[in-house]
């Protein structure tokens with residue numbers, strides 16, 4: 001990564017004005033760079049959505065999501081075919097509301113001097129032979145050209161910037177969720193997780209956003225099949241959907257180096273555009289913010305520490321996912337059976353955004369977990385099911 005500091009002070013052009021684009025833009029502006037954001041939507045009216053993040057979000061410079069917290073989660077209930085385990089968290093997870101998050105980020109970006117240009121959908125970019133790139137931008141039915149010499153693609157899973165600069169397309173998975181009335185037996189500070197490997201290699205979740213409502217969803221492999229599974233699950237649990245939400249989420253398979261050159265120009269990617277998503281849970285807010293921080297530090301100071309740390313984090317999640325992809329029902333039952341007080345302590349103290357430390361300490365607390373992981377990673381799927 002070159003991380004060139006440009007003496008010209010020409011604006012950094014950020015494509016995409018959602019969570020990671022606005023956060024990158026703010027960090028760059030607060031670091032003294034001129035920044036413009038080109039956002040494709042005409043009006044700033046982000047969809048409301050319930051998201052769960054770990055408390056690590058609060059450690060990020062500027063507390064990007066502090067105003068958007070609508071609920072806190074003090075425990076996780078894990079369920080699989082008649083078995084259950086409860087993990088009490090020492091410090092709560094945070095439930096945030098996406099549109100409030102984005103409005104807060106937009107306000108902070110504007111206050112830092114970022115020039116946010118709505119209704120500016122980037123169609124393509126190309127090296128212009130004079131040391132920069134030219135972006136073709138759709139604007140109210142017309143097109144205009146924008147010159148840039150540093151570009152950050154924060155334009156999501158199907159990034160135009162990534163495509164134009166030559167990054168390969170990302171593998172994606174469908175996420176479907178329904179907003180439901182919270183069942184009577186679920187306290188508002190508890191997230192419930194069900195492992196049903198016959199429906200999904202991930203899990204079902206129910207995340208309360210208040211005492212009244214929660215988001216129930218799953219990640220699937222095929223969009224239609226995932227929707228059918230969700231409908232069956234709602235019926236089985238007698239939960240009435242209030243609304244459905246669906247999207248394709250990037251699936252982290254390997255580190256996507258977030259910087260390339262197009263001609264003489266540095267092009268960066270952040271957030272979903274670079275698959276900066278924890279592939280265990282498919283949470284992309286905290287990791288996307290960490291990617292934004294890494295890219296901003298790289299542009300401002302040529303530092304790559306934050307990006308290296310993010311790579312390690314995402315690689316740990318990939319390792320766990322490879323193991324979980326081969327879990328059968330009996331493996332989940334075993335997993336819940338071997339969770340002892342030591343492992344509960346580790347899971348209650350550390351967060352999903354510290355995967356390397358969690359795994360090391362879990363294996364020390366319960367060595368049978370090493371055998372379970374090794375068996376799923378190394379042995380063929382028709383292996384015997386005891387450890």
Ligand SMILES: Cc1cc2nc3c(=O)[nH]c(=O)nc-3n(C[C@H](O)[C@H](O)[C@H](O)COP(=O)(O)OP(=O)(O)OC[C@H]3O[C@@H](n4cnc5c(N)ncnc54)[C@H](O)[C@@H]3O)c2cc1C
Nearest residue numbers: 016018019020040051052122155156247271272283284285
């Ligand atoms: C239903 C759902 C639930 C989720 N739940 C969670 C959760 O609980 N916890 C969690 O951590 N994560 C969750 N995620 C993932 C998380 O929302 C994403 O990882 C995160 O929002 C990615 O942000 P981003 O800014 O990188 O991309 P996006 O939010 O996709 O933003 C991309 C932006 O770029 C703009 N854009 C796109 N193309 C162009 C273009 N050509 N020109 C200009 N602008 C463009 C778009 O309009 C958009 O504003 C969830 C995702 C979904 C869909």
